[in-house]
Amino acid sequence: MKVCVVGSGGREHVLAHVLGRSAEVVVTPGNPGIPGSVDMPAEELAADLFVIGPEAPLVDGLADRLRAQGKAVFGPGADGARLEGSKAWMKQVASDAGVPTARYASFTEEAPALAFLETLPGLYVVKTDGLAAGKGVLVTESLAEARDAVRSYLSGSAFGDAGRTVVIEEGLRGPELSLLAICDGTRAIALAPAQDFKRVGDDDLGPNTGGMGAYSPVPFVSPVTVTEVMDRHVMPTIHALRGRGIDYRGVLYAGLMFTPEGPKLIEYNVRFGDPEAQVVLPRLSTDLAELLRQAATGRMQDIVEFRQVAAVTVVCASDGYPRSPRVGDVIEGLAEAAAVDGVSVYMAGVDRDGQGRLVTAGGRVLNVTALAPTLRRAREQAYAAVGHLRWPGMHHRSDIALEASRFD
Numbered sequence: 001m002k003v004c005v006v007g008s009g010g011r012e013h014v015l016a017h018v019l020g021r022s023a024e025v026v027v028t029p030g031n032p033g034i035p036g037s038v039d040m041p042a043e044e045l046a047a048d049l050f051v052i053g054p055e056a057p058l059v060d061g062l063a064d065r066l067r068a069q070g071k072a073v074f075g076p077g078a079d080g081a082r083l084e085g086s087k088a089w090m091k092q093v094a095s096d097a098g099v100p101t102a103r104y105a106s107f108t109e110e111a112p113a114l115a116f117l118e119t120l121p122g123l124y125v126v127k128t129d130g131l132a133a134g135k136g137v138l139v140t141e142s143l144a145e146a147r148d149a150v151r152s153y154l155s156g157s158a159f160g161d162a163g164r165t166v167v168i169e170e171g172l173r174g175p176e177l178s179l180l181a182i183c184d185g186t187r188a189i190a191l192a193p194a195q196d197f198k199r200v201g202d203d204d205l206g207p208n209t210g211g212m213g214a215y216s217p218v219p220f221v222s223p224v225t226v227t228e229v230m231d232r233h234v235m236p237t238i239h240a241l242r243g244r245g246i247d248y249r250g251v252l253y254a255g256l257m258f259t260p261e262g263p264k265l266i267e268y269n270v271r272f273g274d275p276e277a278q279v280v281l282p283r284l285s286t287d288l289a290e291l292l293r294q295a296a297t298g299r300m301q302d303i304v305e306f307r308q309v310a311a312v313t314v315v316c317a318s319d320g321y322p323r324s325p326r327v328g329d330v331i332e333g334l335a336e337a338a339a340v341d342g343v344s345v346y347m348a349g350v351d352r353d354g355q356g357r358l359v360t361a362g363g364r365v366l367n368v369t370a371l372a373p374t375l376r377r378a379r380e381q382a383y384a385a386v387g388h389l390r391w392p393g394m395h396h397r398s399d400i401a402l403e404a405s406r407f408d
Contacts, residue, residue: 001289004028006042006062006075007053010315010348010367011274015051015288017344018281023049023289033347033358042066049074049293052250055131055271059085063250073249074292076270080241080248084270087167088129094265097240099233101265104169113150116168117143123171128153130162135322137208139171172266174258177221178214178276181234181254182291184300185247188234190226192283192306193218194276195404200322202399209322210364213400215312215375216279219407220258229254229263237268249296278346278369279311312378312401313369314386318349319393321363328353329360329391336388342371342378343385360391376405 001023005015008027013034016025020036028045030037042050043065050066052058052075061078076083083090088106095101103120106129107113117124124146128136136159138149146168153163178196181188194216200206233254241248253269253276272281281288285305294300318325331350338345346369349362366389370381379401386396 001049001293002026002047003049003051003289004042004045004047005051005053006057009053009274010346010364011272011277012053013346013348014278014281014367014369015053015272017346018284019051019289022287031347031350031361032352033350043069048072049289049296051075051292053271055081055084055269058250058270059131072293072296074296076248076250077246079244079246080250081270083252083268085131086129087127087267088165090268091167093237093240094268097236099236099265100262102169102172104167106165106167107150108154108165110151110154113154113166113168114147117146117150120168120170123173125169125171126150126153127167127169128159128163129165129167130159132159132162133210135208135210136162139208172257172259172264174260175220176266177218177256177258177263178273179226179229179234179254179256180272180276180280181230181252182295182300182304183238183248183250183252184295184298185249186238186242186298187300187302188230188238188252189300189302189304190230190234191280191304192216193221193226194273194280196273196276197397197400200317200397202397207322209317211273211275212315212317212397213313214273214275214279215310215378215401215404216276216283217310219375219404225263229256233263233265249298275313275315275367278313278367282344282369282371283307283309283311309371309373310375310378311369311371312375312382313367314382314396314400315364316366316368316386316389316394316396317364318360318362319395321395325349325360325363326393327360327362329393331358331360331365332390333388334358337368337385340370340381340385340388342381344369345385365391365394374405374408375401376408379405
């Protein structure tokens with residue numbers, strides 16, 4: 001089987017890596033650190049299966065255009081991708097489906113938005129309605145900060161048109177969970193749970209990012225909990241989409257929070273999480289290429305198996321990330337990092353300079369992933385590999401999977 005992966009980051013690198021266990025893989029446009037990268041539009045490539053990684057081309061309808069050419073595609077059409085393309089629409093679908101989620105309202109005008117903030121109990125969540133590269137979410141206990149975010153979003157000064165509609169939610173408290181489900185339009189199968197770390201700094205301090213690390217499995221999440229989430233969140237959403245005439249074939253990523261009332265939905269994404277994919281997919285013993293082909297053609301089987309290993313990913317970021325990442329710095333220590341037992345280094349924001357050296361080309365530069373029998377050991381190996389990497393201003397969190405590893 002030949003598989004074309006669409007995208008250029010760490011998520012696409014790990015997809016190519018795991019798909020490559022059983023398939024020939026090409027990645028477009030990829031990046032200089034991902035083997036098999038080609039600079040050709042997906043519509044001009046021939047493959048047995050197309051796997052679309054990022055949210056932006058899904059929202060833009062790439063899956064629809066490829067399907068119109070008769071190609072098998074893993075990734076929702078533009079109609080289903082609205083779950084991520086419009087947070088207000090996503091919340092409406094979840095509400096209609098009876099999915100437990102936070103109290104919310106959406107606004108295009110400043111005065112009613114500020115009035116709604118006054119009704120919330122003290123933890124405020126302000127989101128852009130549209131795509132903002134994982135950065136259009138503010139979670140704060142400061143009413144003044146929430147007000148400022150509403151004003152900057154609605155004015156377009158912060159995120160342009162993506163923020164001219166805002167979704168304001170009651171903040172939820174509790175441990176978070178990422179659950180990825182593979183969907184074939186009718187059915188859905190849960191992958192292994194993961195937990196990611198959104199804040200830039202240790203102890204969950206600093207601004208939100210696209211994700212600074214992740215781990216899997218999650219010790220506090222039982223199979224019973226996964227079944228509950230599938231029954232109360234994922235499947236009702238799939239049924240609600242079908243009721244709207246939407247044939248959803250792709251990943252449905254449920255971001256959840258465990259509250260005293262049980263798991264509640266924070267958000268849906270319509271693609272593999274990044275960096276969750278880096279800790280979930282390498283643990284698969286099931287053939288990923290065949291699983292995604294079955295989902296793309298609407299004939300998915302019901303069994304997904306995982307290796308009994310743990311995975312930890314640490315994201316290494318550029319100086320200035322997430323606000324204004326610096327680019328062009330030479331990356332050193334890659335060979336030594338990759339030589340650490342159980343470690344893979346997935347390339348995210350990288351390029352080559354005029355001398356052929358890998359250099360930083362984005363905020364999140366590398367995903368250092370370690371597999372080991374326990375979370376404690378995987379964490380040790382991941383950080384040992386990170387210790388070999390260097391470029392000016394490189395930073396990372398030092399507490400990824402720290403608390404979870406104490407359950408080993």
